[in-house]
Amino acid sequence: MRKSVIFSIIVVILAIIIAFIFDSGSDAQYTSSSERERGVSLLYDTLRYMDYPVRANRRPLTHETDLNDVYIIIQPQSPRITPEIAQEMLGWVENGGRLIFLTTYYPYTEIDYEIKSEGTEIERHFTFYSHGSGEVVTGNARNITNIRLYENSRDGQTIE
Numbered sequence: 309m310r311k312s313v314i315f316s317i318i319v320v321i322l323a324i325i326i327a328f329i330f331d332s333g334s335d336a337q338y339t340s341s342s343e344r345e346r347g348v349s350l351l352y353d354t355l356r357y358m359d360y361p362v363r364a365n366r367r368p369l370t371h372e373t374d375l376n377d378v379y380i381i382i383q384p385q386s387p388r389i390t391p392e393i394a395q396e397m398l399g400w401v402e403n404g405g406r407l408i409f410l411t412t413y414y415p416y417t418e419i420d421y422e423i424k425s426e427g428t429e430i431e432r433h434f435t436f437y438s439h440g441s442g443e444v445v446t447g448n449a450r451n452i453t454n455i456r457l458y459e460n461s462r463d464g465q466t467i468e
Contacts, residue, residue, distance in 0.1 A: 371403065398423060409445070
């Protein structure tokens with residue numbers, strides 16, 4: 309009897325530890341897979357619901373990326389956006405791509421520093437740039453988190 313109680317307690321503790329380990333990954337901020345307050349799954353799921361062909365992508369945006377795609381880059385961590393990477397991304401935009409680049413450093417993103425045209429402020433949270441044949445929208449990533457969009461969908465509609 310005593311062994312079965314101890315075994316049950318160990319199984320419960322292991323289950324809690326395993327659940328904690330696997331659940332901690334879903335708490336990543338600004339990711340399309342996170343349903344937590346600072347995740348962005350609401351934006352991702354809404355775009356999918358609206359029949360946009362959305363997918364999470366880990367490949368870098370380069371001049372060879374399909375111009376028909378719209379890239380939404382939110383709070384990039386790795387690789388860190390350097391002036392060279394920003395120029396590569398802006399080269400793609402210049403050829404007709406559409407980039408939405410959102411960080412918590414807004415309005416001081418590397419894209420804002422590298423783009424040479426004057427932007428138009430939209431709803432105090434975003435800046436729109438016409439760049440070559442394409443478009444760039446920069447903004448504050450905090451405004452499109454699940455909790456913010458749940459409270460007010462206006463910012464999500466703005467970047468649409």
